[in-house]
Amino acid sequence: MSGTHDCPGCGRDDRVQAxxxxYLGGRDSVSGRERDSDGDMRTVTRTVTTGLSKALAPVxxxxxxxxxxxxxxxxxxxIGTFLGGALGGKWFQDEPADEPPELSGWHMSPQEVGAEAPPAYEFLGWISAFALIAAVLVFTLVYRRKxxxxxxxxxxxxxxxxxSRxxxxxxxxxxxxxxxxxxxRRPLTLQQFRERVWEHGGYGDLATAQRAMAALDD
Incomplete structure (x- = not known):
């Protein structure tokens, strides 16, 4: 009579493991030295996961x-385009006085006094606004996905x-x-096991999109 943990496929238990x-045995922390963006050496720890461990993931x-x-x-x-436009176009400076200033004996023309920011700087303002809107949309997408x-x-x-059983x-x-x-107690393939477990958790439909065999090929 076979024991509880005997494999129903080969009938042996010497290579059977919970x-x-x-899953945990295939997840190791590996530390290494590498240079950061400033060129300084630092120690980085990463988790290395085997394909089998990924295939047996419960979620x-x-x-x-x-x-x-x-x-x-x-x-x-x-931020960059806004600062560039604000500094270059002098968006936040006070309006010049009504009297044109005298500079080295000559007067600035009325057209030069109170002239608006060049179109190039105004365009930076539009770029800054569109970039900010894009950032809000991206962060909203990430939040909704999570x-x-x-x-x-x-x-x-x-x-x-x-x-766990x-x-x-x-x-x-x-x-x-x-x-x-x-x-x-019939033997199940990794994909069948994943489908059974994930379905028990209420997300069995995701087992089709994230197949167990694909994890083994990583």
Missing amino acids: VPAV PEPPGEAVGCFGYLAVLVA ARFARQTRGRHRAEELW GWYCHRCGTVHFADVPGED
Whole structure:
């Protein structure tokens, strides 16, 4: 009679390991030295995750924040163009006096007195406004993505409860459940295991977009 943790595929237990142990075992912190933007050396710690660990993740990957970089870039453009226009176009200086000033014995013409900022500087103001609007739109998009992901994965505790009772066979590359009501002990592929766990958490539809085999190829 086979034991509780015996793989239902090969019937052996010498290469069977709890899913949480496999998942955590594939996530290591690696430290290294590299130069920063100023050329100074610094120590950087990164998390290196194996493809198997990613394939056994109990929750989907959160939405990427790369688009947020465009928001920060737009903010910098808005600030830079605004300052350039304000300083070059002298937008905030007081209006000149009614009497034209005398400079070295000659008078400035009425057209020169109180002349408006050159069109080039006015254009910088428009660029600054559009860049600021773009930054607001990007940050709004990032916030909405995070909020939607949080709503989708609010049932992750149910998924993790089922996930924690899975067993992975390194020999067969399959997963099975042990003593879980409503779940049989047949071997499951990584994708089938992901679909079962994520569906239990209420976000099973994301298992189609983030396939387990794709994680193994990373």
